[in-house]
Amino acid sequence: MTASNFPDVVANLKWHDHAVTRTMREELNGHRGCTLWYTGLSGSGKSTLANEVSAALHAMGVRTYVLDGDNIRQGLNRGLSFSEEDRRENIRRIAEVAKLFSDAGLVTGAAFISPYREERALARSLQPDTFLEIHVKADLATCEKRDPKGLYAKARAGEIRQFTGIDAPYEEPQNPEVVVDTAKNSLADCARLVVHALKQRRLIP
């Protein structure tokens, strides 16, 4: 065959002509692609809950992936500082990657403090129909007692500045799809609420 086969092929180079569509990927998986956006204070249990939900879904045959500080900060977002501009860019990139993962047909967890309503609104705006905001609540005293990374101690000692909940604001979600209180409920119970929200919206069977 010769290059003359290629005119058809070349016409294919647009997004909407992708040979495998999102719908085809979702049909193969038996569920929709979507993003579970976990927001809350440091120590509220976002990553832990995201992984617990992922495990529950995986056991049901649902394809999942979790984006969190551990796989983003030293990779895609390496080099970003904690300046206001870089924090916005940090969340913007995560939101764009979450959108790609939803498009790929996975139930995608994104576990980041994301303290500002504006940045969460941006993340939602990229995929309004497949975005669930999960407010991972725990009172500050509980989070500070857990202090999994010792960051509250450093913030109290003035070694870290602009720490959410101490000297930087956390803007609570006004209309999240799910609210869980990890200070009062077990991890398993919190995970069940999230899985239920997915079923209710027919994102998973």
Place this chain on the structure above:
Amino acid sequence: MTASNFPDVVANLKWHDHAVTRTMREELNGHRGCTLWYTGLSGSGKSTLANEVSAALHAMGVRTYVLDGDNIRQGLNRGLSFSEEDRRENIRRIAEVAKLFSDAGLVTGAAFISPYREERALARSLQPDTFLEIHVKADLATCEKRDPKGLYAKARAGEIRQFTGIDAPYEEPQNPEVVVDTAKNSLADCARLVVHALKQRRLIP
């Protein structure tokens, strides 16, 4: 239950403690996660081939996703210029996202000119065991004749500068896993070569 349940949970916050591991995702999918990195001149057929391969794999029940200019440039990499620094950053981010998709258990296509050996070496270094470099060859005359986006015409007219193949170099891969010549072979034949390379390496059954 009370917050006293959380110490165990909090200890979970490291990458290696993720509740669902890569191996578990790959077992659910029945194949490995990996990245097919398509490199070649504009008009060589990278995106087209990536989509063709994706379609062939999808028909076999393999989970796939394709990263290309259409879903990256206006999203994750919006705002990057064509300066040397930004072009490097462009490829770096794509390489990091491809690594995440491989980790998620998908056979990930990444179709970008990526003209420099150094940037492709970086992409490979992020996931050396699951990275296949596909050199999508087509002689410059053929690519220029296809000119799917009219970019060669603009480059020849001097409206675009530093265009790969015209006034910027394309550094051919020295040791790619697969070489396909889209000027001499059909799209289906080129796709078969890529699928074969995956089978040979036992990345897919």
